[in-house]
Amino acid sequence: MRQRFRAEQVREPADGMWSNCLRVGDLISVSGMTARGADGETVTGDEYDQSMVIFGKIRDLLSAAGAQMDDVFKMTIFVTDITQNSKVWDARKQFFTGDFPTCTLVQVAALAKPEILLEIEALAIAGSSTTH
Template sequence: MRIGADSVPEPPRPGMFSNARVYGDHFFLSGMHAGAAEGPVGGDDTYAQATETFRRVRELTEACGARVDDILVLRVYLTDINDKGAVGKARSEVFSGDFPCSTLVEVSALVDPGLKVEIEAQGVIGSASGS
């Protein structure tokens, strides 16, 4: 089932991909970033972009019927690996308990100029400790 959240922009070209999908008790989030029509939320500030990106991840996760701690896997893409500290700071403000497995890689570019971070997530609804 395709899932959306009112506070997360829909893909620019409908029919190309979904922001989120649920299959059984599993949920999958496409790569989220801080992109907006007027430029990245947070401008050139990687921490601000990461904070907005994690906000979108949280909103979509909740729209899937899960909690952020139900996320089991994260894939983080950065245009500058030296920004990993800023992303780590934003990440530490989101997760608690059992942290998701994670991959972090540097890429040459993201979909729109100015974007510095993109985050993909997947998990199982109700898998968090204490759910």
């Protein structure tokens, strides 16, 4: 059974666009998150600041779906400046423990708005981490 989950802190897209978080059995998929706040405005700052916002949104969606950050097994990160990747890794360390998820980091020419520096999507299996 497929279920859609929402978190109060994460702005939902318009109906018929996409789902931010879907759970099918124990598999949870989180769409690409950016540093847009619940008000739709992009949180300003560098890659570290935006990563902290994004990882927080992913955590909130996973929590709503009955999982935690350490249940994430795969992430894909899209950045506009790959030379700033260490800022993303520094933020990531604030949200994960133990074995970090597999990860693909890709530089892209642009994201939805010029002020958006990165976008992160995640896959998790609820209850799969050793920290439960």
